[in-house]
Amino acid sequence: MGTFWGPDFAALERGDPEIAHVLLAEVERQRSGLQLIAGENFTSTAVLAALGSTLANKYAEGYPGERYYGGCGEADHAERLAVERARELFGAEHVNVQPHSGAAANLAAYAALAEPGDPVLAMELSHGGHLTHGSRANFSGKWFHPIGYRVTADTEQIDYDEVRDLARAHRPKVIICGATAYPRLIDFAAFRQIADEVGAYLMVDAAHFLGLVAGGAIPSPVPHADVVTCTTHKVLRGPRGGMILCRAELAQRIDKAVFPFSQGGPMMHVIAAKAVALREAAQPAFRTYAHQVVRNAQALVAGLAAEGLRPVSGGTDTHLALADLRAVGVTGRAAEARCELARITLNKNAIPYDPERPAVTSGIRAGSPSVTTQGMREGEMRQIAGLIGAAVRSDPDTTAGAARLADAADEVAGLVRRFPAYGRQEVMA
Numbered sequence: 001m002g003t004f005w006g007p008d009f010a011a012l013e014r015g016d017p018e019i020a021h022v023l024l025a026e027v028e029r030q031r032s033g034l035q036l037i038a039g040e041n042f043t044s045t046a047v048l049a050a051l052g053s054t055l056a057n058k059y060a061e062g063y064p065g066e067r068y069y070g071g072c073g074e075a076d077h078a079e080r081l082a083v084e085r086a087r088e089l090f091g092a093e094h095v096n097v098q099p100h101s102g103a104a105a106n107l108a109a110y111a112a113l114a115e116p117g118d119p120v121l122a123m124e125l126s127h128g129g130h131l132t133h134g135s136r137a138n139f140s141g142k143w144f145h146p147i148g149y150r151v152t153a154d155t156e157q158i159d160y161d162e163v164r165d166l167a168r169a170h171r172p173k174v175i176i177c178g179a180t181a182y183p184r185l186i187d188f189a190a191f192r193q194i195a196d197e198v199g200a201y202l203m204v205d206a207a208h209f210l211g212l213v214a215g216g217a218i219p220s221p222v223p224h225a226d227v228v229t230c231t232t233h234k235v236l237r238g239p240r241g242g243m244i245l246c247r248a249e250l251a252q253r254i255d256k257a258v259f260p261f262s263q264g265g266p267m268m269h270v271i272a273a274k275a276v277a278l279r280e281a282a283q284p285a286f287r288t289y290a291h292q293v294v295r296n297a298q299a300l301v302a303g304l305a306a307e308g309l310r311p312v313s314g315g316t317d318t319h320l321a322l323a324d325l326r327a328v329g330v331t332g333r334a335a336e337a338r339c340e341l342a343r344i345t346l347n348k349n350a351i352p353y354d355p356e357r358p359a360v361t362s363g364i365r366a367g368s369p370s371v372t373t374q375g376m377r378e379g380e381m382r383q384i385a386g387l388i389g390a391a392v393r394s395d396p397d398t399t400a401g402a403a404r405l406a407d408a409a410d411e412v413a414g415l416v417r418r419f420p421a422y423g424r425q426e427v428m429a
Contacts, residue, residue, distance in 0.1 A: 031421045033343035034384060034412055038320040038367025039180070039208065041237045042374070042421050043273075044280060050273035051239055061265045063255065075268045082275035089214055089282050090222050092245035097274055098258050098266040099242030102207040102231040106132040107139060109227050109244060111257040113201045114173040116143045121166055121200070122176035123158070124148035127352050128322075130180045130205060147172060151182075151352050156313040158182075160190050167198045177221075178205030178229075181349050181365055183301075183316035188224040201226045207242075209318055211235025211369070214281040215290020218318065226250060235293060235319050235369045237286075238277025241270045289372060293319045296368035299378040303385020304366075309392065312351050312363065320367045324351050328393060332361030335392045339364075342391040342408035343416075344384075364392075374419040387411060 013020040030042070055078065061068040064076035079097060086095040099105035114120060120140070123129030127150045131138045134146025147170050149163045158177075167175060175198075177191045188204065195202040204221035210230040212218045221228050228245040232238035246254050259266070280286060294317070301311045301321045309323040316322075325335055332348030339346055349365035356362045366388070368381065376384075387408050394408070395401035 027422070032413065032416060033345055034387075034416065035370040035421070036344060036346040036366040036368075036384075038347075038365055038369070039231075039234045040367070041211075041234060041369040043233075043237055043239060043277065045422070046280070047237075047239055047273045047276050050276050051269055053269050053272060055272050056267075056269040058268045059265045060268050061259065063259070075271075078268060078272040078275055079266070082271050082278060085275055085278035085282065086243060086245065089278055090210075090220065090228075090245055092222055092228070093248040094246050094251035094254065096244045096246075096254055096258050097241075097271050098263060099229075099244060100263065100267060100270075101240070102130075102205070102229065102242045103132050104258075104262065105229040105231075105242035105244050106130075106205060108254065108257040108262050109203055109229050110140065110144065110174070111261050112250060112253040113203065113227065114144060117145060118173035119145045119147055119170045120174045120176065121147045121149060121163070121170065121172040123179050123182070124150050126350050126354065126358075127151050128179040128182035130178070130207070133176055133178075133205070151313070153353060156352050157184050158186065160187065160194075163191070164194050164197070167194050167200065171198050172200050174203050175200045176203045176205055178207065178209075180208055181320070181322055182313075183297075183311075183318055183320050183322050184313050185218060185317045186221075188219065188221045192224040195226075203227045203229065205229050207231040208234055208320070211237060211281065212290050212293065212318060215287045215293075217287075217290040217294050227254065232274045232277060235290065236277060236281060237369070237373065238281075239270050239273035241267070241274055243274065292377065293368050293372045295378060296372050296376065296381045297321055299381035300366060300368060300385050303382040304388065307385055307389025307392075309364075309389060319369050320365060322349060322351065322363055322365050324363050325392065326362050330392050331356060332363050333359065335364050338394055338396060338405065339388060339391045341396055341405045342387060342394075343412040344388060344391060344408075346388070364388075370421070371419070374416070374421050376415075376419050380415065380419070383411075383415065 059069050060072045060075040082097040083095045122133035132140045134141045152159045175195045202225050204225040207230050213220045232241045297316045301316050312322040336348040346366040348361045349363045350361045351363035354362050394404040
């Protein structure tokens with residue numbers, strides 16, 4: 001096998017053919033369809049190589065130079081590289097690269113900034129916020145007192161007047177901005193002003209858009225925030241994991257909130273892969289990529305609008321498109337299933353003031369990071385929008401609808417052959 005799998009895939013095929021089959025089948029799934037999940041991307045083979053390295057064997061509780069186990073010299077080197085690359089890339093005073101995920105990073109940030117029961121102001125989940133921003137099913141809603149702000153009914157953008165009014169009324173300990181289904185830029189300066197007015201910490205959850213910040217495609221939250229949490233996958237194109245950027249005066253509190261409060265030993269192979277991705281993100285080519293991600297998302301939104309799928313907020317400034325399907329009479333759940341039959345992977349998603357329940361929804365969310373990594377541009381995004389429109393309108397329980405979905409799947413197959421995710425030389429010997 002080639003560099004994609006590393007030298008020991010043959011051993012896996014001999015020792016565990018069932019898992020080997022799963023891995024090969026997943027490569028085929030990713031390569032044979034359009035991957036439009038907004039929070040996904042294709043890492044480089046260099047990132048995959050670090051993930052599959054012997055650093056996976058190393059226990060390294062603690063921080064560089066202050067570990068609880070011996071033999072951590074190379075682990076220290078990897079972590080210091082990741083930290084320094086992140087600090088330089090984002091202009092952050094302090095960085096912690098140990099969080100296992102974005103949710104773990106958020107948990108640590110809460111622990112550093114607030115006490116159980118404290119009021120926390122964040123975007124409502126139904127308006128685009130994240131599970132960790134106060135959902136009653138999550139630690140954030142169980143341990144803290146969540147207050148939710150919303151988008152306006154007319155513009156479907158953040159109502160900063162409401163944010164200010166809620167902050168004044170509830171005096172939150174922490175104000176959180178950032179979302180998973182909000183396609184517009186966030187005014188970090190406005191949030192900073194509100195936080196200062198009520199004496200709150202400002203935490204920016206940049207999980208979805210930090211890669212765009214790295215590439216200079218959108219403004220950075222770092223100069224405005226006390227703490228920035230993020231993931232290292234999504235647009236940043238690194239391994240699945242989390243990271244926290246913060247002001248120097250909060251460094252010790254953040255580090256202790258990660259270890260020993262909420263995590264034990266860090267995943268050193270993942271941290272090495274984060275270092276690789278951060279180096280890649282500092283290259284001029286990544287800047288070009290990040291700007292193309294935004295242009296592609298905007299082309300996708302325009303194409304969806306032409307198909308009668310109304311863009312929430314009227315457009316996008318980022319990597320994602322959120323579309324309202326009510327005009328075509330299809331639910332988000334049905335649209336997701338129909339697109340899957342056409343080899344298009346995206347997700348159902350609630351829209352602001354959605355009349356449907358969360359398991360059904362009235363919308364879909366699609367992102368441009370993965371297809372941009374494959375080399376697609378605006379023309380392909382318009383083609384993809386047309387394919388989504390055709391799939392959404394095609395009822396698979398009718399002969400005509402099933403035929404249209406099959407035709408769309410064939411067109412998708414032709415498109416991904418032109419723009420493969422991982423070239424064949426990277427997958428096979």
